[in-house]
Amino acid sequence: xxxxxxxxxTDAGGIVYHTNYIKYCERARSELFFEKGLTPTDGxxxxxxxxxxxxxxxxxxMLGDMVEVTTKLLKKKNSSLILEQSVLKNEKIIxxxxxxxxxxxxxxxxxxPESMSEILD
Amino acid sequence: xxxxxxxxxTDAGGIVYHTNYIKYCERARSELFFEKGLTPTDGxxxxxxxxxxxxxxxxxxMLGDMVEVTTKLLKKKNSSLILEQSVLKNEKIIxxxxxxxxxxxxxxxxxxPESMSEILD
Amino acid sequence: xxxxxxxxxTDAGGIVYHTNYIKYCERARSELFFEKGLTPTDGxxxxxxxxxxxxxxxxxxMLGDMVEVTTKLLKKKNSSLILEQSVLKNEKIIxxxxxxxxxxxxxxxxxxPESMSEILD
Amino acid sequence: xxxxxxxxxTDAGGIVYHTNYIKYCERARSELFFEKGLTPTDGxxxxxxxxxxxxxxxxxxMLGDMVEVTTKLLKKKNSSLILEQSVLKNEKIIxxxxxxxxxxxxxxxxxxPESMSEILD
Numbered sequence: 001x002x003x004x005x006x007x008x009x010t011d012a013g014g015i016v017y018h019t020n021y022i023k024y025c026e027r028a029r030s031e032l033f034f035e036k037g038l039t040p041t042d043g044x045x046x047x048x049x050x051x052x053x054x055x056x057x058x059x060x061x062m063l064g065d066m067v068e069v070t071t072k073l074l075k076k077k078n079s080s081l082i083l084e085q086s087v088l089k090n091e092k093i094i095x096x097x098x099x100x101x102x103x104x105x106x107x108x109x110x111x112x113p114e115s116m117s118e119i120l121d
Numbered sequence: 122x123x124x125x126x127x128x129x130x131t132d133a134g135g136i137v138y139h140t141n142y143i144k145y146c147e148r149a150r151s152e153l154f155f156e157k158g159l160t161p162t163d164g165x166x167x168x169x170x171x172x173x174x175x176x177x178x179x180x181x182x183m184l185g186d187m188v189e190v191t192t193k194l195l196k197k198k199n200s201s202l203i204l205e206q207s208v209l210k211n212e213k214i215i216x217x218x219x220x221x222x223x224x225x226x227x228x229x230x231x232x233x234p235e236s237m238s239e240i241l242d
Numbered sequence: 243x244x245x246x247x248x249x250x251x252t253d254a255g256g257i258v259y260h261t262n263y264i265k266y267c268e269r270a271r272s273e274l275f276f277e278k279g280l281t282p283t284d285g286x287x288x289x290x291x292x293x294x295x296x297x298x299x300x301x302x303x304m305l306g307d308m309v310e311v312t313t314k315l316l317k318k319k320n321s322s323l324i325l326e327q328s329v330l331k332n333e334k335i336i337x338x339x340x341x342x343x344x345x346x347x348x349x350x351x352x353x354x355p356e357s358m359s360e361i362l363d
Numbered sequence: 364x365x366x367x368x369x370x371x372x373t374d375a376g377g378i379v380y381h382t383n384y385i386k387y388c389e390r391a392r393s394e395l396f397f398e399k400g401l402t403p404t405d406g407x408x409x410x411x412x413x414x415x416x417x418x419x420x421x422x423x424x425m426l427g428d429m430v431e432v433t434t435k436l437l438k439k440k441n442s443s444l445i446l447e448q449s450v451l452k453n454e455k456i457i458x459x460x461x462x463x464x465x466x467x468x469x470x471x472x473x474x475x476p477e478s479m480s481e482i483l484d
Contacts, residue, residue: 004269004273004276006265006268006269006272007132007133007134007138007268007272008132008138008140008265008268008269010132010133011128011129011131011132011133012128012131012132012133012135012136012183012184013128013410014133014135015133017128017129018385018389018413018416019129019382019383019385019386019389020382022381022382022385023248023250023382026248026249026250026381026382027246027248027250030248030249030305030306031246033306034246034306039305039306047376049420050381050420051419051420052417052418052419052420053381053416053417053418053420054415054416054417054418055415055416055417055418056414056415057412057413057414057415057416062133063133063272063281064272064275064276064281125390125394125397127386127389127390127393128389128393129386129389129390134289139264139268139292139295140261140262140264140265140268141261143260143261143264144261144369144371147260147261147369147370147371148367148369148371151369151370151426151427152367154427155367155427160426160427168255170299171260171299172298172299173296173297173298173299174260174295174296174297174299175294175295175296175297176294176295176296176297177293177294178291178292178293178294178295184393184402185393185396185397185402249374249375249376249380250374250380250382252374252375253370253371253373253374253375254370254373254374254375254377254378254425254426255370256375256377257375259370259371261371304375305375
């Protein structure tokens with residue numbers, strides 16, 4: 001998934017504001033569903049919730065840059081996932097994180113639906 | 122209402138990203154309700170919807186600045202409001218807009234509830 | 243220019259937060275430059291500054307939607323531009339604005355550089 | 364530091380968008396400087412850069428909530444800091460992160476200036 005850096009993504013330091021890399025990763029996770037005509041929920045009261053993020057900021061990007069987000073499944077359990085997501089600029093990793101997601105239904109961890117499970121493999 | 126300018130508010134131009142002034146005005150509108158322990162809705166399917174914004178960008182602000190947002194009711198009808206909102210820095214207006222808001226219930230314009238009506242006077 | 247609606251674009255009302263349409267229009271203006279390998283500045287101290295926005299919010303969009311941004315030049319003067327920008331969903335206009343931009347160099351209005359002038363025609 | 368949750372902070376899930384907690388922590392770090400009339404840089408080419416974030420998302424917050432951000436210094440070296448920052452709602456921790464910050468001058472790690480060093484103790 002390719003993402004362009006716009007003014008809104010940068011800050012007065014002249015580079016991309018740090019939390020935006022984490023937003024780009026969320027876009028990439030959602031896009032896995034959207035591009036199949038699905039959403040990352042099977043109803044109002046369900047969806048993936050972020051439990052933990054461990055993120056390394058390794059480089060920087062600037063206005064007008066194109067970056068790429070990659071997503072790799074590290075581990076899948078009944079109701080949770082561990083993904084590794086990276087942001088690359090010119091094929092060099094500038095951001096990398098491990099993220100733990102839990103599928104929640106009515107506020108409680110629940111089995112990830114089959115249909116979603118396939119998308120994330 | 123006082124608002125501090127943080128890194129997230131600025132862009133690579135070194136100043137506040139233009140649309141953020143419109144966000145500050147929304148914060149000020151919502152704060153009128155929150156400070157009374159209310160929300161700007163009386164249920165899931167109701168709330169104010171923005172119809173039109175006419176905004177003049179008159180000055181700029183930067184990282185660390187404190188700005189102030191003022192809100193004045195220009196006109197009130199059954200289901201809509203016209204407000205004038207300004208952002209000031211050192212008592213000088215740097216942003217000013219007129220905004221038309223419509224109260225909507227289940228997707229249709231509806232009478233503004235009495236309780237809300239008072240808050241906005 | 244196609245834009246996907248992600249979680250970050252929506253708010254607790256379940257639809258796109260109003261100011262984000264104005265951000266999408268900025269993305270579209272910048273993209274005119276980026277896609278040609280340029281930026282909307284010819285040095286640190288120059289660039290386009292927003293002077294006025296008059297925006298009509300005509301419809302709504304939601305998580306996962308694809309919207310399109312169109313940009314039309316209404317008027318061009320030495321140092322300023324008036325553009326009409328629209329956001330469309332399923333070929334229906336859901337947002338439309340007129341925006342006045344001024345080219346500024348070291349804090350003062352300045353002649354729009356030739357190279358940029360062509361891009362905006 | 365008290366922070367109010369506005370529409371812009373929430374998403375279509377009805378709660379605060381996950382990365383915003385990390386933004387609130389940045390606001391709190393910057394505010395340590397701003398409230399003393401300083402900025403977290405001593406010139407254009409210097410400032411703190413985020414190296415690593417390890418964040419636990421423990422609870423949630425919603426439109427209109429007031430949350431509090433606390434900041435604790437865990438470790439200080441010549442050119443880097445480790446902080447623990449938490450976001451609390453009704454005195455309960457809903458978000459907690461450890462963050463490693465490096466002071467950078469002209470792109471390279473540099474000794475944290477004395478003046479800043481005191482602020483962060």
